[in-house]
Amino acid sequence: MDAESDKITSGRPRRADSIFTATLELLADSGYDGLTMEAVAARAGVNKTTLYRWWKSKDEVLAAALTDSDLLAFEVPDTGSLRGDLVQTSRHIHTLLTDPATAPIAAAVLAAGPRRPALVAVGRTFFADRAEREHPIFRRAVDRGELPEHADPRSIMDMLAGAIWFRLFLRAEELRDEDLCAAVDLVLDGAAAH
Amino acid sequence: MDAESDKITSGRPRRADSIFTATLELLADSGYDGLTMEAVAARAGVNKTTLYRWWKSKDEVLAAALTDSDLLAFEVPDTGSLRGDLVQTSRHIHTLLTDPATAPIAAAVLAAGPRRPALVAVGRTFFADRAEREHPIFRRAVDRGELPEHADPRSIMDMLAGAIWFRLFLRAEELRDEDLCAAVDLVLDGAAAH
Numbered sequence: 321m322d323a324e325s326d327k328i329t330s331g332r333p334r335r336a337d338s339i340f341t342a343t344l345e346l347l348a349d350s351g352y353d354g355l356t357m358e359a360v361a362a363r364a365g366v367n368k369t370t371l372y373r374w375w376k377s378k379d380e381v382l383a384a385a386l387t388d389s390d391l392l393a394f395e396v397p398d399t400g401s402l403r404g405d406l407v408q409t410s411r412h413i414h415t416l417l418t419d420p421a422t423a424p425i426a427a428a429v430l431a432a433g434p435r436r437p438a439l440v441a442v443g444r445t446f447f448a449d450r451a452e453r454e455h456p457i458f459r460r461a462v463d464r465g466e467l468p469e470h471a472d473p474r475s476i477m478d479m480l481a482g483a484i485w486f487r488l489f490l491r492a493e494e495l496r497d498e499d500l501c502a503a504v505d506l507v508l509d510g511a512a513a514h
Numbered sequence: 515m516d517a518e519s520d521k522i523t524s525g526r527p528r529r530a531d532s533i534f535t536a537t538l539e540l541l542a543d544s545g546y547d548g549l550t551m552e553a554v555a556a557r558a559g560v561n562k563t564t565l566y567r568w569w570k571s572k573d574e575v576l577a578a579a580l581t582d583s584d585l586l587a588f589e590v591p592d593t594g595s596l597r598g599d600l601v602q603t604s605r606h607i608h609t610l611l612t613d614p615a616t617a618p619i620a621a622a623v624l625a626a627g628p629r630r631p632a633l634v635a636v637g638r639t640f641f642a643d644r645a646e647r648e649h650p651i652f653r654r655a656v657d658r659g660e661l662p663e664h665a666d667p668r669s670i671m672d673m674l675a676g677a678i679w680f681r682l683f684l685r686a687e688e689l690r691d692e693d694l695c696a697a698v699d700l701v702l703d704g705a706a707a708h
Contacts (some may be wrong), residue, residue: 402706430624430684440686447685468707475677475696476705478685482676483669485684490624491641491672492634502669510704511670512596513662 332388333374338364340389343381348424351431352439355382379438386446391422396453402461403504406480409454410500413484430489451477479507526582527568532558534583537575542618546633549576573632580623580640585616590647596655597698600674603648604694607678624683645671673701 333339342363346355355378361368375381386392397408416422429443451474458473483503487493527533536557540549549572555562569575580586591602610616623637645668652667677697681687 443684444686465707467705471705472696475700478677478680479673479697479700481684482678482680483672484676486672486676486679490637490675490679492638502666503673506669506673506704507700508704508706510700510702511661511665512702513659 332384333366333370335364335366335370336384336388337390339366339371339381340385341391343378343385344389344391344425347382347428351428352436357381377438379442382439383442383445386442387449392416392425394450394453396456398456398460402457402464402466403508405457405461406476406504406508407501409457409477410480410484410504411497413481414488414495414500417484417488427489430485476507480504526578527560527564529558529560529564530578530582531584533560533565533575534579535585537572537579538583538585538619541576541622545622546630551575571632573636576633577636577639580636581643586610586619588644588647590650592650592654596651596658596660597702599651599655600670600698600702601695603651603671604674604678604698605691607675608682608689608694611678611682621683624679670701674698 339360342360343355346359346363350359357368357371357375357378360378360381361371364371371381375384394412397405397412399405399408417426429439429446454473454477458467458471458476461467462469462471480503484495484500487495487499533554536554537549540553540557544553551562551565551569551572554572554575555565558565565575569578588606591599591606593599593602611620623633623640648667648671652661652665652670655661656663656665674697678689678694681689681693
């Protein structure tokens with residue numbers, strides 16, 4: 321592969337999708353420790369020099385894969401109501417965590433755990449990116465009067481995403497669609513007797 | 515050590531606390547894969563035969579350690595209000611996940627992840643035990659009219675515990691006491707504009 325074939329296409333290498341897919345598959349198969357620049361290059365069928373031209377380390381390519389790969393693409397819902405948007409977002413999270421194509425990636429990120437600071441930084445990048453994409457959901461909800469001005473989108477998403485992670489990975493139980501809807505109702509309406 | 519010294523004290527061996535501590539320390543130090551009956555026996559200073567007399571496998575001794583060890587003991591709060599009880603419970607979860615004595619245990623359980631079905635079963639036992647202990651909090655709240663009859667304690671705890679896990683382990687951020695109180699307010703009162 322010559323330098324010409326690596327020409328920039330909208331700020332990333334031509335073969336970025338293959339590289340991202342290879343990165344996420346390796347993470348899922350071998351865990352964070354098994355992920356190396358060499359293995360990514362081999363699996364994606366690109367030169368190691370090509371890879372290093374764009375990303376300095378496996379953490380950089382992993383961060384890019386988590387935020388930019390087609391596999392984890394996140395279409396921000398706009399259903400006309402906050403409740404509808406949060407149900408769609410919960411379904412998306414649930415699918416990411418249970419679909420055979422993506423669940424092993426989530427499990428690997430989780431399994432890497434807090435002992436690996438580099439991966440923690442990558443996770444931060446991922447969740448910050450998601451938060452930014454989700455922001456319009458909450459801005460529109462405030463505009464429609466569904467949320468008070470001072471509402472904290474992060475706390476709402478921590479609860480929804482946290483409850484889904486907790487049920488699936490720690491309780492090791494399944495969630496039905498009605499459970500996801502009930503979780504949205506709970507975080508919006510609260511558990512207390514009114 | 516002769517058989518006499520292993521006599522039952524309230525349904526468990528005399529040295530149960532040493533065994534549980536050894537089990538949890540090994541899990542924290544070496545992860546689930548490094549936890550073996552041999553290593554537990556050696557660290558606790560008991561015979562392997564003593565260990566096997568009580569527990570058939572490392573999963574059995576780990577399940578017992580998670581529910582019965584002094585290290586993870588859980589005093590069910592009774593503050594007089596549901597809000598107060600949930601704040602105390604959230605503080606307890608937060609301490610378990612951040613205290614240097616217990617955080618590595620939580621990290622090891624988390625890192626074992628969904629690929630290890632035996633540990634998943636152990637985790638289930640742990641959370642079922644916690645749920646049973648927390649039950650009076652919710653029963654009293656219904657009696658006091660703070661929760662509707664149909665309230666689901668598990669969903670409330672999934673949200674609270676899930677939000678704490680998510681913030682600490684996935685976002686890798688700290689939680690202040692006021693964040694814990696705000697989380698309880700959110701799950702009780704809801705995010706929606708009233």
